[in-house]
Amino acid sequence: MSLYCGIAFKRKFFWCYRLLSTYVTKTRYLFELKEDDDACKKAQQTGAFYLFHGLAPLLQTSAHQYMAPQHSLLELERLLGKFGQNAQRIDDSVLIGCSEQQKAWFALDLGLDNSSSISASLSKPEMETELKGSFIELRKALLQLNAKDASLLSTAQALLRWHDAHQFCSRSGQPTKKNLAGSKRVCPSNNIIYYPQVAPVVITLVSDGTRCLLARQSSFPKGMYSALAGFCDIGESVEETVRREVAEEVGLEVESLQYCASQHWPFPNSSLMIAYHATVKPGQTEIQVNLRELETAAWFSHHEVATALKRKGPYTQQQNGTFPFWLPPKLAISHQLIKEWVEKQTSSSLPA
């Protein structure tokens, strides 16, 4: 092999190696399963299924934590058989990811009535006894799940909910048909393709340099405050949404903004939360709360926020009838936004 060929070979080998990294292989595999029903059907044979009932995941308790059990295709077929159901119902499942070893993960809801007659709702108590677990509302269980299960079940619930709500074509009124992976639905009469919807939402932590602005909606748990949030309007950039939401909800004008992070949020529907830090001019900080959107909003000092971040639940009513000031849990992106602000303030107040 000449020197040139040797170098070329090494380069080629390097690029092959790079292309075949676990992450790339995994994403290509998932892409194939979404595009090819036969490949997806094959993946079900060796895959694992997470079960839901009426959009509530099946969970088991272990050491004060919830864990989501997986079932093989064989176990699922046996279970459906025991309840007099056709195994064809498994085709209602949706693909939600795969392991590093390319074991595909699916989610199936046994409690939703599908437009097809094979999918009648199965009795929840009987299923729970058989499966040695409980179907628990995801919102209530989320904080007691590990990060991987929380993310997987959130994706699964969002996808299952979307399929449940989009069984008919909005143009023809005909039933739509899902592909096996559940990444789309097609209307057989006009070939319109429907893809799962995600609503972009901005969440903004406003600061005046020393304090940050937190607000409450009347629907929040008692005592909890969070950053300002709002759905993007059609035609807006996310930066425009930040400026509009801050003006709309608290009557302030944003001077500068900085992107922080993003997060999928499954409640009440699927949102993509896009988080920003924003500043207002120090002299223009008078809040005018829009009471149609918020219950209240106020400025909080670094000390108040840092103390609240350390506070651990449960948040019980105090003797004077009020609830302590507390912040969204770690899992919510608003927590990350607030924590980042506290850390920045702490480091900027340290002597150089």
Ligand SMILES: NC(=O)C1=CN([C@@H]2O[C@H](COP(=O)(O)OP(=O)(O)OC[C@H]3O[C@@H](n4cnc5c(N)ncnc54)[C@H](O)[C@@H]3O)[C@@H](O)[C@H]2O)C=CC1
């Ligand atoms: N993960 C987190 O840390 C947090 C998440 N959130 C989420 O952010 C979302 C938006 O916050 P809000 O203050 O409620 O938004 P918002 O300030 O835009 O007000 C909600 C109103 O916007 C309208 N709206 C416009 N487009 C909508 C759409 N696609 N879906 C539903 N309503 C739409 C409706 O009239 C609704 O009543 C909420 O769903 C909430 O769950 C809110 C705070 C923290």
Ligand SMILES: [Mg+2]
């Ligand atoms: Mg809002």
